[in-house]
Amino acid sequence: MHYFISPVLWQFLVNWLTHFALFPPEASAIAPYADALYFFLILISLVGMVIVMALVGGFSILYRKDRNPEATQIEGSTLLEATWTIIPLALFMVCFVWGALLYFRIYNPPANAMNIYIVGKQWMWKAEHPGGQHEINSLHVPMGRPVQLTMISQDVFHSYSIPAFRVKREVIPGRYTTVWFTATQPGTYHLFCTQYCGTLHSQMIGEVVVMKPDDYEAWTQGSTSGMSLAQNGERLFASMGCNACHSGNAGARGPNLAEAYATRVQLTNGSYAMVDDAFLRDSILNPTMHTTAGYAPIMPTYQGQISEEGLIDLVEYIKQLKSNSRVQQTLNTSQVQSQAQSPASSQVQQTAPATPGMVKP
């Protein structure tokens, strides 16, 4: 064959036709489960197709006009109707149960998963590791460890898709969504934004790098920014003046935040809420949404004052806050500092602590 066409073209064709994908790599613990369901669904479809084609094709041959000039009128058959209602229904129910099991498996993370934050914006993916590693359009994860992604968008809907892991989740403005996976194969895989998000939607892509634990350690050491998310959060906590009310002192105007994460708190309206990432985020941006019982709804909103990354830093800080000693330390430091810098402003701060909005009724 290749004697007849140009060798360059031949080489190109061979390259092109041998280097194309037909099936995505299986690189996560969930992928084999997803593929098993996929093959089951293909099997059902093939059986269904073959039956329909056999019926249509077979009857077309058997009962074509040449062979069967006179049609026999048949009204119907309740038994047959029941058959082709119940059998497909039963098969579809199997698909439903199987699919539901897989869904719950993909979307319910194990308790020991390490957490990485993802912020989507037009048109890039930012990854924030708790250790202070920041990445754009890439994600480094260790092999063999469950990883949970807590994701939020700062503008429009995006969707975080890693086909090799068979996982995907919408990244939505205004609320955290999560997805988790355990990578099983070292390598570099596609990361796509699959929700149409404007002009450069098709450029909102990146790579997921799965590394062996040692390599991952090396990478973590080599690419840290020097400040963990919690440390950033602590700074922000002090600079926004959060510590003025959330000091942890008896009689403080805000609830004590030490060890508050992952507990249940009672709200003013009597109901209980779980303190999770979403609860903390909402409490910062929209404090009246859930006011803790026993506290006046005096906290001002921080809507528009803190970026999504800043919120993540704060959440990460509060998550790790075990005692109030450092809160009080920074409280003292900030008061000492401001007193030293300008006595006038410290007076203001004493009468109207932190942000001016806080004294409004």
Add this chain to the structure above:
Amino acid sequence: MSTIVTLPDQQTASLPKRSYLNEEYGLKSWLLTGDHKRIAILYLISITFFFFIGGAMAGLIRLELLTPPTDLMAADTYNKLFTMHGIIMVFLFLVPSVPATIGNFLIPIMVGAKDLAFPKINLLSWYLYVVGGILVLAALTLGGVDTGWTFTTPLSTHYLNTHVITAGLAIFVAGFSSIFTGLNFIVTVHRMRAPGMTWFRLPLFVWSHYAASILMVLGTPVLAITLVLVILERVMGIGVFDPAKGGDPLLFQHLFWFYSHPAVYIMILPGMGVISEVISTFSRKRVFGYTAVAFSSVAIAVFGFFVWAHHMFIMGVSNYSALVFSLLTMLVAVPSAIKIFNWAATLYKGSITFETPMLYAFGFMGLFTIGGLTGVFLGSMGMDIHLTETYFIVAHFHFVMVGGMLMAFLAGIHFWWPKMTGRMYPEGLSKLAALTTFIGFNLTFFPQFILGYLGMPRRYAAYPPEFQVLNVLSTAGATVLGVGYLLPMLYLVWSLKYGKIAGANPWQATGLEWQIQSPPLTENFVETPVVDYEAYDYEWLANKTKHEVQTVG
């Protein structure tokens, strides 16, 4: 035995002197007509126009995807193309395709009435469609829209400077056109059936249109108000969908899909009606399990309203509500399966011939089965996570909408062409077109299933190089498909003048529409018909023909 006027069959046929086509002449007689048949023709011309615009866009999209990078056009242009392709094909072609053309033409005749219940509202609905169409063309020529046909907020409300408001208004207006059509059908079927035409003597075509009409009337207003909210949010910033103002962008998804999932059934149900008629006629046998097919249409319409959140499995809806919607999605798949099996069983012991409409109907059955079964993939929650928002979705809904609905539309157009125009289409050429369409369709869309499982996202102007081979196959198929759609356009126009004269009942079919002259009189029936036989009663037809031969000869 019957008061229906009968005319000689095809061999001795001549065109009737008087018909709805030559009752009046001049543009005004068409633009101000109240005749449902003329309005159907107006609709046919307008939807064909928009189909070819939308089709040209599809061609450009496939051309861009021939190579991995964005090289033929800018990313923005590509985004506008797929948005306009979606808007035009869904709202200006698929939704009105069968109901507003074939349905408009046939529903009154099939129930034995002189016209639809509200002829002027019928004309108004065409004008609304035209206004919607002009607004879409305006949005297109002013610079286009790039929201995607789904108008996802907050992208559509806060982040784009294109003509979202014009396009939103266009769909709002066109939506009322479809509400009025649905209303007209419902009232006509309830109030205007001829004496003896009981509900269970109605052709299945009427049943499926009735079910689709309920969806149109109940679903479309939700879309209309959703688009109004999007427009108000853009103009006044009311913030219903804006999280910064306490709104919820997911609410938009709920509202949009509350219409747009039933819309899928608005599109496919009338097509299913066509298939019932065609399969029965060309196997010369009553439809197997008439009541099962009739009620499965109604079941689809009812269940169709309660599955919308299956478009949102990955969007952070609660896991348990996803569970309920997945279950209901599986249930809605069952009536479609019932229909497919009943059509297949109709062939059993029939006397089958393979005219063009039958070939299209077979194409429908095959492609719709694949489209439906891949819908089960997507309804299965865990699988949906990997497949949604990829080319698998694109392939799935094109199998249902293009492979299913467009095949049904073409089956219907060929089947009733002799009734609408009085002339036959060229049989050989049309069989070639049916085959070309089938091959081209599979080549275009089957590779997209594989691309989807590989993870290629939809709405991408550029893609990784290892996806190229499958994309090239798809583009090649689109070329073949294009030829398959151009052919009927050409030979059907040709047949208007040169086609063989059809006669009243060229297919020897049983429907009331085949017992009157082709093309019909403006008033359809000379005398109100009295119906004393069930739908698809070929023995009645044989007796009638025998009776005529005896009286004539």
